Amino acid sequence: MRLLDTHTGFFVWVNDPAEVRYAILSHTWSPDGEQSYQDLLRIQEAHPQEESQSSDTDTGISILEDPAVSYKVKGACATARADGYGLLWIDSCCIDKSSSAELSEALNSMFEYYRIASVCYAYLSDVEDDDDVLAPDSQFACSRWHTRGWTLQELIAPDVVVFLTQRWNAFGTKTTLAETLEAITAVDREVLTGEAALDSVSVARRMSWASKRKTTRIEDEAYALMGIFGVSLPTIYGEGRRAFLRLQEEILRTIPDQSILAWRRPLTHTKSLAGGWGLLASSPADFENAADITPISHYDFASRLELRDTTMLPSHQYAVTPHGVRIRLYAAYAHHLADLPAFLGCPARACSVDSLDSKGGSGYDFCAILPCQDSSRRLVALPLCISCDPRAPGLLVGTCREDFASCDVTARTFSVDPDDLVACSSRFSVMELCIQVSLAFAHTRPADGHAAWPCSEEGWARLKLTPYPWCFSVLSRQGLRLTYEPPLAPRPYERRHSHVLELVDRSIPRALRDVVSIHVDFDWHEVHHDAYVVPTFRVSYRQNDYLMVVAEPRPLSCTCGADEAHGHFSLSGAQNIAWAQFELQHAADVAPGSMRLILTQENEPEDGDGHEFCLTIELSGRFFEKREPP
Numbered sequence: 001m002r003l004l005d006t007h008t009g010f011f012v013w014v015n016d017p018a019e020v021r022y023a024i025l026s027h028t029w030s031p032d033g034e035q036s037y038q039d040l041l042r043i044q045e046a047h048p049q050e051e052s053q054s055s056d057t058d059t060g061i062s063i064l065e066d067p068a069v070s071y072k073v074k075g076a077c078a079t080a081r082a083d084g085y086g087l088l089w090i091d092s093c094c095i096d097k098s099s100s101a102e103l104s105e106a107l108n109s110m111f112e113y114y115r116i117a118s119v120c121y122a123y124l125s126d127v128e129d130d131d132d133v134l135a136p137d138s139q140f141a142c143s144r145w146h147t148r149g150w151t152l153q154e155l156i157a158p159d160v161v162v163f164l165t166q167r168w169n170a171f172g173t174k175t176t177l178a179e180t181l182e183a184i185t186a187v188d189r190e191v192l193t194g195e196a197a198l199d200s201v202s203v204a205r206r207m208s209w210a211s212k213r214k215t216t217r218i219e220d221e222a223y224a225l226m227g228i229f230g231v232s233l234p235t236i237y238g239e240g241r242r243a244f245l246r247l248q249e250e251i252l253r254t255i256p257d258q259s260i261l262a263w264r265r266p267l268t269h270t271k272s273l274a275g276g277w278g279l280l281a282s283s284p285a286d287f288e289n290a291a292d293i294t295p296i297s298h299y300d301f302a303s304r305l306e307l308r309d310t311t312m313l314p315s316h317q318y319a320v321t322p323h324g325v326r327i328r329l330y331a332a333y334a335h336h337l338a339d340l341p342a343f344l345g346c347p348a349r350a351c352s353v354d355s356l357d358s359k360g361g362s363g364y365d366f367c368a369i370l371p372c373q374d375s376s377r378r379l380v381a382l383p384l385c386i387s388c389d390p391r392a393p394g395l396l397v398g399t400c401r402e403d404f405a406s407c408d409v410t411a412r413t414f415s416v417d418p419d420d421l422v423a424c425s426s427r428f429s430v431m432e433l434c435i436q437v438s439l440a441f442a443h444t445r446p447a448d449g450h451a452a453w454p455c456s457e458e459g460w461a462r463l464k465l466t467p468y469p470w471c472f473s474v475l476s477r478q479g480l481r482l483t484y485e486p487p488l489a490p491r492p493y494e495r496r497h498s499h500v501l502e503l504v505d506r507s508i509p510r511a512l513r514d515v516v517s518i519h520v521d522f523d524w525h526e527v528h529h530d531a532y533v534v535p536t537f538r539v540s541y542r543q544n545d546y547l548m549v550v551a552e553p554r555p556l557s558c559t560c561g562a563d564e565a566h567g568h569f570s571l572s573g574a575q576n577i578a579w580a581q582f583e584l585q586h587a588a589d590v591a592p593g594s595m596r597l598i599l600t601q602e603n604e605p606e607d608g609d610g611h612e613f614c615l616t617i618e619l620s621g622r623f624f625e626k627r628e629p630p
Contacts, residue, residue: 001113002037002095004088006081009063009073010044011094014087017116022087023080024117026154026161027072028125028144029216034092035070043068072123075168079121089113091150104235110150111157111227120158122151125166133163133171134180140171146184149215149224155181156191156198157227185209186291202294203229203251204259204372207287221283222247229255241282245438248280249320256316258370259293262380264413277397277412278438279325292375301371304379304418305330305425313371314430324394324436329368329382331431332424342420343367363399363410366433369421378415384435394436453601455533460524463533464612465499471617478619481506497522501617515542518597520615535613537597594620 001017004010014020047063064074073093080088095106106113114120124143127133133140140163145151155161161174174181174192182189187209190196198206206228215221222243223235231250236243251260261279263286281287298310307313314328337343364383372380384395399410421428455463467484475482484501501518508514519538524531598616 001089001109004073004077004090004094006077006086006088007062009040009066009069009077011041012087017113020087021085021118022089023083023085023119023121024114024158025076025088025090026114026120026122026145026151027090027092028148028151029092030125035073037093037096038098040069040073040093076121076123079164079168080119083119085118089117100235107223107235108226108232111153114154114157115159115227117158118160120154120161122154122161122163123166123168124163127163127165127171129165129167129169129171131165131171133177136183141180141184147213149210149213149220152185152187152210152213153224153227155185156187159194198228199230199255202259202372203255203257204262204287204290204293207260207263207281207284208289208291210284211286211288213284219243225284244283245280249318252316252318252325257295258316259290259295259372261382262290262293262370262372262413263287264289264293264411279327279397279435280438282438293372293380296371296373298371304421305369305428306422307425312430320437321434324434326432326434328430328432329370330428331366331368331384331433332428334364334367334383336427337367337424340420340424342416366395366431368431368433369416369428374415376415378417379421381414381416383411383414384433387436394434396436453533455524455531457531460497460531460533463497463522465520465522465615466612467501467615467617471615475503475617475619479505479507480619482617495524497524501615503617516540516595517542518595518617520597520599522613535599537599539595539597596620 001014003012003014003017003020003022005012006023043063043066047061047066063069064077073090076090077088091106091110096102122145124140124145126143126145127139131139135141155174158174162170163172163174163177164170178189178192181187181192188196188201188205191198191201207225210221210225210228213224215224217237218240219235219237221241223233225247226233229247229251231247231254233243233246233250248260251257263281296304298313302308302310302313314330317328319326334343363385365386366384368382368384370380370382374380382397383399384397385399387394387396398412399414465486467482472482481504482501483504484499487497487499499520499522501520503516503518504513517540519540521536521538523534523536525534596616596618598618600614600616601612
């Protein structure tokens, strides 16, 4: 472990950090970046002192007076030195990030680094000395430090956390501010004060602590939680959200707690969902509504179901296969439960008997009961549906059976009273089922031909469409000119955001130029407290004649077989893709050709809820006939 000498500013290497006394810094990185290991090493090399300079004395040359050393490094060293600490660890400059081996070791050891540190200084650069930290709207309560992914473990792991203002003045510790911190971060006060062990908290609740936190790199959503769950992972930057899947798979292998499967979302409109959910979540955000889910013991589970002994229950065994997770669950066929009101329709919402579907009564094919309970001590059920997509065999999670028409919303989980289960216990047994891992990495069928992205009202007002710059260049080489003028931002009451791009043939005289118009319409929908933005494509062809009379635009046909094309929904890696392909040979007087439109949602800006969509335009064949004036 590489540490900083707080007297000289030089690096000191220790083989076993548990044998030395050191302080550690927790902070949020500046948008402009932080002073790195290489930066500080260059400054050290400019001074005649060895890296192994002892930390027992403050004699000799110190680089801390060098103006090239950052304000944060100087301030952290000065604070630790004043409190009697000769060694300090700062993540931004004590890790050689050019070494993938060192970086991976540091990320896997980070929780332990903070746990064994003598003190952790939490430096809050956005909190002033005169802030009333106990006020609900204080700078402390609104600090960026509470929103970052890595600072969660930096709050929990150390025994002593001292909070510092932007001028390095202490204003409290995590013990003295425990109740305030619980209100801000949702981390239990007992965990902060050490009265409760971290592993006594359910996996779902621990995940919920991170549900609203952000990381600069998507992979860090998983890597920042390794220590919270006591697991290790190889760090592979570039794998995207697969890192979070690997984290959950490792948790399943090491922690006997199925609350990790009970992540929930509010009731979702069926037209905004492409077939259901996978068994595992795509990000910590999926656990926002699962903080109240707790596991129960096998003995308690058997007792509530009035089973003779625990041998009648499945063990916690999982196997990840190419088609999903093979898992043994206490489950029943949905049609065996059709006469029980607790299992009819979409049980997570009010569903009257009159609204039951004529094809079976339930919005799912299997019902599995997890050894978990909600805050009302009701057991958690997973509704499971058979996938209708031959490319993705296995079960999906949710009340989303393909032929079930009576529910306009779907639920991923629902709660069941143990008394209702006891009444039908003979219909349940241990089943081995294969459930798709996550739809974020599987082929999915279109959801009514539309792609839908979650979008807040604030994000809707900041929505952007950007054609990729290379599209302009490629189309220009094809003899075409693409023009695009962004529309004005939508007003709060407007629910459609329309973008129009025009394509013309530069080789044709202006008087005879026909125009192909590409319309990308974004519609904003709010359903059961969830908001979505749904993109659709329209392409029309407008023909001019030599008298400058502009004909009415007519829509071009699309390969999806509709008069007006819709974006097909698919998922590729960590990005949502909406696409449509238009064929022109069906339009009179238009040369054969085709146009492919692909809409990609880029990552959300770190500073807010805005959405940026990038458009790809690809053409093949000819779009415009060569015409001469009569």
